[in-house]
Amino acid sequence: MPTSFIAAYSRTLFTLGAILLALIFAYGGWMEAIYPPLLGVFEWSESTWFGVIGKTWGAAFAFVEAVHLLGLAVLGGCVIASDGRLLGLVLTDFPVRTVVDRTHTVFIWALIVMLATGIFMACGVATKIYYLPVYWFKMMALGAGMLFHFFIRKPLLQNDVNMLNPVVLKMVAIASIMVWFMVAATGRWIGFSG
Amino acid sequence: MSKQSTETEEIKAKDDQTAALIAAQAFIVFSAIYWFMQLESVRELLELAYG
Amino acid sequence: MINELVYNIAVWLDDTQWSTMLHESYYMYNWVESTHVLTLMLSLGMLFLIDLRMLGYALPDVPASRLAERLNIPMLIGFTVMFITGILLFYAVPVRTSQSLWFRIKMVLLVACAVNAFLFHKRMNESAVSWENEPRAPSRIRMGAILSLGFWSIIVVCGRFIAYDWFDCDTSPNTFIDVISGCVDGQTRF
Numbered sequence: 001m002p003t004s005f006i007a008a009y010s011r012t013l014f015t016l017g018a019i020l021l022a023l024i025f026a027y028g029g030w031m032e033a034i035y036p037p038l039l040g041v042f043e044w045s046e047s048t049w050f051g052v053i054g055k056t057w058g059a060a061f062a063f064v065e066a067v068h069l070l071g072l073a074v075l076g077g078c079v080i081a082s083d084g085r086l087l088g089l090v091l092t093d094f095p096v097r098t099v100v101d102r103t104h105t106v107f108i109w110a111l112i113v114m115l116a117t118g119i120f121m122a123c124g125v126a127t128k129i130y131y132l133p134v135y136w137f138k139m140m141a142l143g144a145g146m147l148f149h150f151f152i153r154k155p156l157l158q159n160d161v162n163m164l165n166p167v168v169l170k171m172v173a174i175a176s177i178m179v180w181f182m183v184a185a186t187g188r189w190i191g192f193s194g
Numbered sequence: 195m196s197k198q199s200t201e202t203e204e205i206k207a208k209d210d211q212t213a214a215l216i217a218a219q220a221f222i223v224f225s226a227i228y229w230f231m232q233l234e235s236v237r238e239l240l241e242l243a244y245g
Numbered sequence: 246m247i248n249e250l251v252y253n254i255a256v257w258l259d260d261t262q263w264s265t266m267l268h269e270s271y272y273m274y275n276w277v278e279s280t281h282v283l284t285l286m287l288s289l290g291m292l293f294l295i296d297l298r299m300l301g302y303a304l305p306d307v308p309a310s311r312l313a314e315r316l317n318i319p320m321l322i323g324f325t326v327m328f329i330t331g332i333l334l335f336y337a338v339p340v341r342t343s344q345s346l347w348f349r350i351k352m353v354l355l356v357a358c359a360v361n362a363f364l365f366h367k368r369m370n371e372s373a374v375s376w377e378n379e380p381r382a383p384s385r386i387r388m389g390a391i392l393s394l395g396f397w398s399i400i401v402v403c404g405r406f407i408a409y410d411w412f413d414c415d416t417s418p419n420t421f422i423d424v425i426s427g428c429v430d431g432q433t434r435f
Contacts, residue, residue: 008205011213019220062409066402069285073401076283077290080319091315094307102304106297137228148217156214159207168211168218175218178225184286188279236272243271 054124075110086173288323299390301381310373365389
C-alpha cells in the first residue's frame, strides 16, 4: 500500500502542475518567446511536397479537407456516444464499460485521420495560419483535448465505474464534449478568417 | 492480499477522480470565459455594424 | 426547359429581401454554415457508428438492431438541423447553388441515401433477430452499410466542392457540364 502522499496522488499533482505550466506559458511570456522562431518551421512546411501539392492543386486540398470533415464526423460521433453514455443520455441500455471501450478504438482511428489530413492542410496554408490567432486557439484546444482524453479520462474510466462518483463522471463528459466542440468550432472559424 | 489490492484500487480511483475533477473544472471554467468573451466581441461588432 | 424553370425560381428567391439579408449579413451566414458543418458530428457520427457496427468495425458486442434503434433519434435530430441549415444556405445564394454541379450531385445522392436507408431498415427489421448478436451483419445488410458510407462520403466531398468555381456557369467552357449544371443561355445572374 503506498505510504507517501505524492505516490497516492501522483496523477492529481501532475494535473495541477500541467495546469500551472499552461497558465505560465500563456501569461508568463513563454508564448511570446516561442512564437517568432516558429515562423521558420511554418515557412519550411510550405516548401515540403505536402505544402506544394496543397497550394498548387485546389482540388487536392479540398478533397483532403473533405476527408478531414469525415474524420470529424466519426470522432464527433464517438465523443457524443461515449460522453452521452456517461451523461446517461444515449445508449443507456448498454454497460458504460462496453460503450466507452468500443468507441475508444474508433476514436483513435478518427483522430489519426484528422491529424494526418490536418497536417497536410496546414502545410498548404502555413504562413497564413501562422498569423491567425484562431489557429493557435485550435492547437491549444487540440493539445488540451488529447492530454485530457489520454491522461485523465481514459485512466479514470479504467476503474470500476460503479466505484466512481457520478458527478465527476458527468463533469468529465461535459468537459470532453466542450473541448472537442471548441476544436471543431475554431477549426471551422479558420476557414472564415484571413 | 485481496484486501490490500482493493485498497490500492480505491486509492488509485480516488487519485484519478480528483485529477479528473480538477481538469474538468479547469476546462469548463476556461470554456465559459472564452465563449463569453467571443459572444461579447460579436455583440460589440454587430452593434458597430448595425447600430 | 427544366433548367430555365430552376433558374427563374432561383432568381425569384434571390430577389427576396431575406435572401439578400442572409447573404450580406455580418455573421449570420457564417453561423448557419458552421452549424451545418458541425452538426455533421451528430448526424453522420451516429450514422457512421451504425454502419461500422454492421461491418463489424465498431461496438461488435452490442446488439446491432438495438444500437441502430438507440442512435436513430440523435441522428434524426442532427439531420433535421442539417436540413434546415441546408435550406437556409441554398436560400442565401440560390442562383449559384442551383447551378452548381456539385450541389446537383449532392441532391441526387441524398435521394439515393434515403432509398438506401429505407431498404436497409426494412431488411434489418425483418431479419435482425437471427444475427443481431453476431459481430458482422449478413452480406445484404453489409452492402447497405457500405453504400451508405460511400454515398455520404461523396456527399461531404461534393458539399465541400460547392465553394469552388471550377465549373461555374460564368467560368466553365464545357458545354456538357453547362447543361448538367443547368446553365441558361444568355443568363445575366450568376
